[in-house]
Each structure stands twice: as structure tokens, then as C-alpha cells.
Amino acid sequence: MKSKRNMIILILEVIILVIIIILYMNYKKGMVDINTLKVFKESSYYQEKYHDAYKEIKYSDNNQFLEITNQLLDKNYRPDEINNIFEYLSDNNIQKLLKMPYVSLENYYQIKNLDVNNINEYSEYRQANNLSFEDAVTEVNLHLNQDFYTDIKTIADPSSITVLVNKFNALPSDYVPTDLVNVGEYHYQMRQEAAKALEELMAYGKTENVFLIPFSTYRSYDYQKDLYNKYLSEDTLDTVDTYSARAGHSEHQTGLAADMRSSSLTDNVTDSDYEWLLNNSYKYGFIIRYPKGKSKITGYMEEPWHLRYIGQEDAKKIHELDITYDEYYDLYIAKY
Ligand SMILES: [Zn+2]
Known part of the structure; x- marks a missing residue:
């Protein structure tokens, strides 16, 4: 009671x-x-x-x-x-909105990488591809509704550690990093911070019986151009574009990328080394830039040997989120 x-x-x-x-x-x-x-x-x-x-x-x-x-x-x-x-x-999006005719932003307000200039493209692309609002925004921002190598922008801050280089964002042809140094005992050069991190990653690998060494790191604009043209003499344009970057579009020009090989292989990593890199490279600030199954986004076939330095904090987050750098950049670094 x-x-x-x-x-x-x-x-x-x-x-x-x-x-x-x-x-x-x-x-x-x-x-x-x-x-x-x-x-x-x-x-x-x-x-x-x-x-x-x-x-x-x-x-x-x-x-x-x-x-x-x-x-x-x-x-x-x-x-x-x-x-x-x-x-x-x-504020930036509000200013853009004031320069446009009325658009409905229903379902888009809370999307963090929304660019109101793209609102009509988002809707069209979303319906055509049956995507979520979030995915449509990211993919359109990454120009995936366009052909690669169209609407190319020249990168304004090429020396940023988090610079995004891809088929839509090109480095200036005269960009050369100012702090290139040799990676340890190798005659391959990277930017100082990246070189040090790579040395540490390699040293850590040795303690776990993973023996990795670089076979290509910094490449100048002209070198990249020659390399791409050499491939063009051997393969069709469409094929070459899946494995080699056009001049200005190669991460190797940033001095932040390294192609690694197992000491037992000439230009590749073993499957177990790749697994190891996937699970450990982020601890030293690196990511696998062109992972398996992501060529629709990155524009390149899988490159298990290509590491990109972006710093420990961002590398860790990318590792946790398991997304490409292109997506990560659009979601967490770009400002709209
Ligand atoms: Zn590479």
C-alpha cells in the first residue's frame, strides 16, 4: 500500500x-x-x-x-x-548562399563538409547513385562525379604536411621542398620530418623481423614527367593513369611519400609485410595511400608499397576510421 x-x-x-x-x-x-x-x-x-x-x-x-x-x-x-x-x-557557406538563388538545404544542414555551391550536384549524384546524403557530399566534393584530371586546381600550400595531392589537385611545377634529407644510409631523399619518421618505422620493423627499405621517395616534377612519358610509350593512357601519376599530381613531389620494398623483393612488399604496415605504419605518422578496393576514390590501383607521411595524429585517425586520405582530407581538413 x-x-x-x-x-x-x-x-x-x-x-x-x-x-x-x-x-x-x-x-x-x-x-x-x-x-x-x-x-x-x-x-x-x-x-x-x-x-x-x-x-x-x-x-x-x-x-x-x-x-x-x-x-x-x-x-x-x-x-x-x-x-x-x-x-x-x-560563415563561408552563408556568404556563398547569399550569392545564389534560393536552394533547399533540407537534410544537408548538419553535414560538416557541406559546400552549398555543390548543392544541386549533391542531389543529382545522390539520386543517380542511391547514396546517403553524407556520402553524396563527400564524393561530389572529391569530384567523383567528374572524370579524373578535369577541373584541376593548383595547390596553394604545397609545403603543408597534410597537403592533398590527387588527380584534381596539382602541385606547382616549380615546387621543390626546401628541407630534403637522405633517409638514413639510403640515397633516397624525403622531407626532414618524414625521413626521420621513416627511419624510426624501419628500425621498429627490424625488431619485429620486418625488413623494409625505400626504393623511391622524392621525385622532382621533371623526373615524374619523364617517368610518366616512359610508361606511356609502353602502355595505353588509360592504363598508365591507373598506376602512374601525371607530373604535378604525384605525391612523390611532396617529399612525403616513400615506396617501400621488402629487402627480399625488388619493387614490392610481401603480404605479411603489407599486413604489418597496415597495422603499424600509422604509429610513425604514415598511411597506405592507395589501399585495396579504393581505386574509385583514389584513382589508382592498389599500391601496398606506397607510404605517405601525414603526421602521427592524422595517421592514427585515418587508421581508426579506415578511410582514404582523400575522404579524410575532405571531412576533417578542408574548410567549407
Ligand atoms: Zn609511390
Whole structure:
């Protein structure tokens, strides 16, 4: 009998608490709504025709809040859309939005690598390929809806350790890293930080009976050009493009890439060495840049011997996420 009474009291308490929370939230919402309208009324931006809309828009601390809100209303964005825009979009994306005709961003607001300039492409590509909204955004950002080697951009910061070099992003033809050093006793050169890390990785390998040595590291733009042309004399263009980068598009020009071979093989790694690299190279800041089954994204066939240095923190995250560097760069490094 007593426990039943206690139960009823408990339920009543919960109900009262929920009512208080709902009242408080409505009160807060009301406060914010009044604020936006009030701020508009006290400014030179107030427009009578938007009086009701202002009441539904949450105040944002964006320093161009009033100006942007009016511009979005002019473009026929609804108050709920405007609230999402201020809550989720970067300043950069908001500025892009103001230069475009109205677009619906439904389902896209919370996608972190959203680039509003691509919104129509996302929708088309998503429907054609039956993808999630997130995957459509990443793949379109990576230009996978286009042919490789089209719409090529020249990389602005080629000396960044996290530089993304692929078939859409080219290094300047005159880019030469300024801190190239030999990797240990080998006459192959890499950037200082990468060379040191590779020496450590090789030393660690030895302790686990994995004997790896470099067979190609830094390559100049001209060397890459000659190499690609040499392959072209032996194979068709389409085939060469699956295994050799065009000049400017090779990671080897960054001084951050190394092709490794088992000391027992001439230009490859054994399956067990590859397994070892997959599970250990990230500890020294390296990733397998062209993994198996990812050629649709990377544009290259599997290259188990090609390591790319990007630093320990990012390498560890990529290892955990098990995604390509192209995807990782778009999701975690690029700013939209
Ligand atoms: Zn390579």
C-alpha cells in the first residue's frame, strides 16, 4: 500500500518536472523570439513586411545577423530554414548562399563538409547513385562525379604536411621542398620530418623481423614527367593513369611519400609485410595511400608499397576510421 503511494508521488514529481522544463523552454524560446524582433525594431534594418517572420527567427550572434536575415528573407527562405542556416552553416557557406538563388538545404544542414555551391550536384549524384546524403557530399566534393584530371586546381600550400595531392589537385611545377634529407644510409631523399619518421618505422620493423627499405621517395616534377612519358610509350593512357601519376599530381613531389620494398623483393612488399604496415605504419605518422578496393576514390590501383607521411595524429585517425586520405582530407581538413 505504502509502495503504491510512493510510486504515485514519484510519477507526479516526474510530471511536474516535465511541465516545468516545457514551460522553461517555451519561456526561453519566447525570450529569444522577442529579442530578434526587438533588435530589428531598434535598428535601421526593420522591414514591416517581415514583422511576423522576425518573431520566428532565433537571434544569432553572427555579426551580420540583421543584414543576412533580411537578404535570406528576400530570397524566400522560411524562418525555420534561416534558423538552421545560422545554427549549422559556416560563415563561408552563408556568404556563398547569399550569392545564389534560393536552394533547399533540407537534410544537408548538419553535414560538416557541406559546400552549398555543390548543392544541386549533391542531389543529382545522390539520386543517380542511391547514396546517403553524407556520402553524396563527400564524393561530389572529391569530384567523383567528374572524370579524373578535369577541373584541376593548383595547390596553394604545397609545403603543408597534410597537403592533398590527387588527380584534381596539382602541385606547382616549380615546387621543390626546401628541407630534403637522405633517409638514413639510403640515397633516397624525403622531407626532414618524414625521413626521420621513416627511419624510426624501419628500425621498429627490424625488431619485429620486418625488413623494409625505400626504393623511391622524392621525385622532382621533371623526373615524374619523364617517368610518366616512359610508361606511356609502353602502355595505353588509360592504363598508365591507373598506376602512374601525371607530373604535378604525384605525391612523390611532396617529399612525403616513400615506396617501400621488402629487402627480399625488388619493387614490392610481401603480404605479411603489407599486413604489418597496415597495422603499424600509422604509429610513425604514415598511411597506405592507395589501399585495396579504393581505386574509385583514389584513382589508382592498389599500391601496398606506397607510404605517405601525414603526421602521427592524422595517421592514427585515418587508421581508426579506415578511410582514404582523400575522404579524410575532405571531412576533417578542408574548410567549407
Ligand atoms: Zn609511390
